[in-house]
Amino acid sequence: MANLRIGFIGCGGIANQKHFPGMAQQEGVDLVAFCDLVIERAQEGAKKYGTPDAKVYTDYRELLADKSIDAVHVLTPNVSHAEITVAALDAGKHVLCEKPMAINSKEAQMMLDARDRSGKLLTIGYQYRHFPNHATAKKVVDEGWLGDIYYAEASYIRRRGVPTWGVFTDKSKQGGGALIDIGTHALDLTLWLMNNYDVDYVVGSSYEKLGRLLEPEEQGQHDWRGNPDPWNNKTFDVDDFAVGFVKMKNGATIHLKASWALNMATKPGMVLLCGTKGGLDTYDGVRLNHVVAGQSSITMVGEKAQAFIPGFGGGEAPPSKEHEIWVAALKGEGELFVLPEQAFVVSKVLESIYESSISGKPVYF
Numbered sequence: 001m002a003n004l005r006i007g008f009i010g011c012g013g014i015a016n017q018k019h020f021p022g023m024a025q026q027e028g029v030d031l032v033a034f035c036d037l038v039i040e041r042a043q044e045g046a047k048k049y050g051t052p053d054a055k056v057y058t059d060y061r062e063l064l065a066d067k068s069i070d071a072v073h074v075l076t077p078n079v080s081h082a083e084i085t086v087a088a089l090d091a092g093k094h095v096l097c098e099k100p101m102a103i104n105s106k107e108a109q110m111m112l113d114a115r116d117r118s119g120k121l122l123t124i125g126y127q128y129r130h131f132p133n134h135a136t137a138k139k140v141v142d143e144g145w146l147g148d149i150y151y152a153e154a155s156y157i158r159r160r161g162v163p164t165w166g167v168f169t170d171k172s173k174q175g176g177g178a179l180i181d182i183g184t185h186a187l188d189l190t191l192w193l194m195n196n197y198d199v200d201y202v203v204g205s206s207y208e209k210l211g212r213l214l215e216p217e218e219q220g221q222h223d224w225r226g227n228p229d230p231w232n233n234k235t236f237d238v239d240d241f242a243v244g245f246v247k248m249k250n251g252a253t254i255h256l257k258a259s260w261a262l263n264m265a266t267k268p269g270m271v272l273l274c275g276t277k278g279g280l281d282t283y284d285g286v287r288l289n290h291v292v293a294g295q296s297s298i299t300m301v302g303e304k305a306q307a308f309i310p311g312f313g314g315g316e317a318p319p320s321k322e323h324e325i326w327v328a329a330l331k332g333e334g335e336l337f338v339l340p341e342q343a344f345v346v347s348k349v350l351e352s353i354y355e356s357s358i359s360g361k362p363v364y365f
């Protein structure tokens with residue numbers, strides 16, 4: 001079987017941190033095309049990871065016109081995910097698109113429609129599912145230790161952690177701030193762990209407070225691995241904190257919260273699940289809260305969270321499960337792991353929180 005030929009559209013942060021090294025680890029794959037509006041970024045990617053004859057582009061349409069390319073990764077700001085993914089699917093390419101799927105559910109639906117019309121594969125980059133502690137949590141849930149899950153907390157809280165590279169604080173490019181950027185991960189994980197995508201209604205609030213209010217000298221230190229520089233509060237026009245209440249059709253509720261800047265001490269971990277037989281949280285590894293021999297007990301399940309993204313923290317890149325699964329699916333040797341139908345629900349919930357925040361009303365699905 002000939003090697004798969006892969007192209008990349010967007011050669012910025014996530015391309016260099018995750019997709020280039022992750023795909024370079026895979027067998028039977030050639031990294032043949034690199035596109036970025038900034039040509040130097042495409043050239044750098046091609047030089048470091050590409051085949052000797054890898055091509056570089058500034059216009060993604062030219063890359064998509066190359067019929068020899070089998071699949072592309074869409075790694076641009078959120079606003080262009082749908083446009084580029086639809087064009088790529090219509091050009092006969094399989095697509096791995098970064099999270100969130102799109103800036104709203106209408107655009108996410110256009111991506112699903114293009115997937116259906118093309119018959120090609122489409123998946124979304126929710127790699128937190130592959131963290132060892134989340135994979136363990138999934139096994140705990142699937143083995144029935146929690147029983148019927150009727151309450152969940154999905155939280156991705158940074159006290160100070162505004163991404164200051166790229167266009168993350170520009171609503172016109174990203175469609176939102178903390179909620180669409182990192183709340184999306186916590187919600188994806190929670191829905192996946194619960195294996196419940198049947199939303200009844202959503203109510204929520206999003207805030208543009210500290211992001212705008214705090215001058216650089218008032219911001220304090222970033223306590224997140226991102227760029228430690230202060231953010232520009234004059235151009236900041238997205239939510240820095242958002243909270244949502246998601247009611248599922250089976251009566252379960254999810255409390256979702258996400259922040260880039262909030263005056264609270266943070267705890268690690270993103271998910272708390274409470275069921276009729278037991279509870280689980282990922283605040284310090286995987287903790288199972290249950291009754292054993294009539295005693296209230298906390299069982300630590302497996303190991304604590306480990307970094308898995310190639311290159312994170314430097315040193316030897318650990319194997320990238322996300323790309324291993326993607327390449328197996330491309331070769332017809334495995335199934336997709338993150339289904340776009342699941343990512344669609346995540347995008348619709350986030351959009352509903354933004355809508356509810358403006359209208360003051362719940363949004364029914």
Ligand SMILES: NC(=O)c1ccc[n+]([C@@H]2O[C@H](COP(=O)([O-])OP(=O)(O)OC[C@H]3O[C@@H](n4cnc5c(N)ncnc54)[C@H](O)[C@@H]3O)[C@@H](O)[C@H]2O)c1
Pocket residue numbers: 009010011012013014015035036037038041058060075076077078080098099100125126127165166167181
């Ligand atoms: N899975 C994760 O945990 C994770 C982490 C970070 C970013 N992301 C996602 O990845 C996407 C990109 O984020 P990033 O941090 O790499 O941003 P970035 O700004 O570092 O990189 C984006 C790149 O895309 C290029 N670009 C923009 N429009 C383009 C177009 N039309 N054609 C070609 N190139 C274009 C930009 O010039 C830039 O180099 C976002 O959607 C973000 O949400 C996901």
